[in-house]
Amino acid sequence: xxxxxxxxxxxxxxxxxxxxxxxxxxxxxxxxxxxxxxxxxxxxxxxxxxxxxxxxxxxxxxxxxxxxxxxxxxxxxxxxxxxxxxxxxxxxxxxxxxxxxxxxxxxxxxxxxxxxxxxxxxx
Numbered sequence: 001x002x003x004x005x006x007x008x009x010x011x012x013x014x015x016x017x018x019x020x021x022x023x024x025x026x027x028x029x030x031x032x033x034x035x036x037x038x039x040x041x042x043x044x045x046x047x048x049x050x051x052x053x054x055x056x057x058x059x060x061x062x063x064x065x066x067x068x069x070x071x072x073x074x075x076x077x078x079x080x081x082x083x084x085x086x087x088x089x090x091x092x093x094x095x096x097x098x099x100x101x102x103x104x105x106x107x108x109x110x111x112x113x114x115x116x117x118x119x120x121x122x123x
Contacts, residue, residue: 002026002112004096009117017084020117022096024077027112030054033103034072034079035110038092038119045095049081050103059104064090086121094119 008020022034035050049070050059058070069082079096094117097103097110 002098004098004112004114006094006096006114006117009094009119011120011122012086014086014088014121014123016086016121017082018086018119019080019082020094020119021081022079022114024079024096024098027098029077030074032098032100032111034070035097035099035103035105036068036070036079036081036094037097037108037110038090038094039116040089040092043092045108047105047108048094050105051079052102057102059102061105083119086119088121088123090119091121092119093117 003025005023012018036048038048039045051070051072055072067085072079096114098112099110
């Protein structure tokens with residue numbers, strides 16, 4: 001059974017930093033591109049960042065470029081999202097997702113999803 005378990009969410013003040021992690025199990029991790037997507041209250045789920053199976057290629061939505069950094073550790077079956085200079089509009093539930101196709105933000109169709117972790121940025 002495939003599981004994607006996010007952790008590390010919380011509340012931070014605007015301008016602060018937060019890191020979230022996603023531990024994967026039940027799948028051959030290196031066959032999958034990984035992504036972080038987010039969903040704010042009343043809004044559609046949107047792509048934030050993606051990373052190729054090797055970690056060699058990364059993709060970012062325009063609204064997080066130069067502020068967020070996605071990385072992965074294939075030895076630990078874990079993907080990370082480091083978020084810097086957070087803004088109140090970054091408040092959302094952040095989801096980890098996996099798929100065999102490139103996770104470059106072209107579509108939000110993923111094979112597996114985590115349960116999500118809440119990130120709240122106060123002004």
